[in-house]
Amino acid sequence: MALKVGYVPYLHAEPFYFDMERRGLELVEKLPSALAEAAENGEIDAGPLPLVDGFRLQDRFEPVSGFGLASVQKTGSVFLYASQPVEALQEARIGVMDGASTSLWLLKVLLQLKYQVQPSAYVTLQEPHDAFLAVGNRGLRQRRGARGFPQQYDLGEAWYQWTGLPFVFSRWFVRRDADARDKALLEDTLYVALEDGVNAMYQLSSPREELLMLPREVMLYIQGFRYFLRMTEQRAIEQFQHYLKQLEEVR
Template structure:
């Protein structure tokens, strides 16, 4: 008996990615939960075929990847879930310890870019999450849970500051697949992905609200949050993505 090949799809567990999965039609694909940096490694090694990868990882792996239509995650202003939480004003962070998330390299490089070009604050000491620190970069649901925590005096939304600096939206992730992936399966999966996105818009995100409302985000907050993102990248989003890549290169941020 012939065993049908299945696509191995990365499942990003963040709330702002729920739109892609919540009404995904069944098909020849299996989902594997993975956070951004981990997902990139799995796609690179061939253990996953497809997923919403952080844009920085796409820049580095572009020789083996193809965009999956224009599916992605972008914010044209505050994202609310990629934030620097600090006990000090930005200018007073010179020479201080800043803890970096281990989940995504895109947000880390965006933060470094903002410090060097927008804020002009140098000599930052970047440490991992286990070290004592004066500020911490959090992303995804961890940032959402932290937003009402009064243990930090200042909250800086990186996408909002990028918008102020460049006038462009910031693209956090884009759906891509490996070049050696079965094209027929990719086409079928793309149709299912499109259906899931369309269903959420048709229901005004009520499907996501019902599933993801919690003690740290009520129904209105969930709706406001998920409706804030752009999930189909247009020319403006792609220009913002290109500009981010150019600025990383110009400032030697690796």
């Protein structure tokens, strides 16, 4: 049986899927925030799970080598837009775009521990809000700003300025009891992704109209990510876990 793989419909995730359908893997579209549940209830066997969700699924899912997604110095698509400077967001209501999971925890860590402000609530975008978190392709489309919210912060950049580290958003996981040959196939398609998937994004000849991006902008955006997690990214994960623990303690 072909593995069912969670497909995140974001531009920066496209390299991962470059070789998958051709090799017989079945893609199931999911926002990052829906991947963990889909993994738990058997809708998918593998996928780039948000870092925070990966922590709690480790008994049934194992990492696929070092594959994952990290921003190096900034994301270009994970933004907080605010009506006032971030230091003034004490008691503010923060809207959160569908899809956010680890990025929401990154926002909480930054607000409470870096900027020392405690918002009053995290709400949906349909409810009134003083600031909001944008991710994925909607974040990309709004990269030049959001009307009514003059302050804009790239969360990957805020994290990098604070820690000097990249930020890890997701890691590839596969069901521990999946067939060994299926696991090997998945891993191999991800190695192809690292080379050919990323290269394909560097060699686009036409603009991505829906995202208002020229080929060169796509290239620069993709260059801002790492698709394989090494020592520095591992240290970044540990640093983030340390802050998540601190967040629990101050609550």
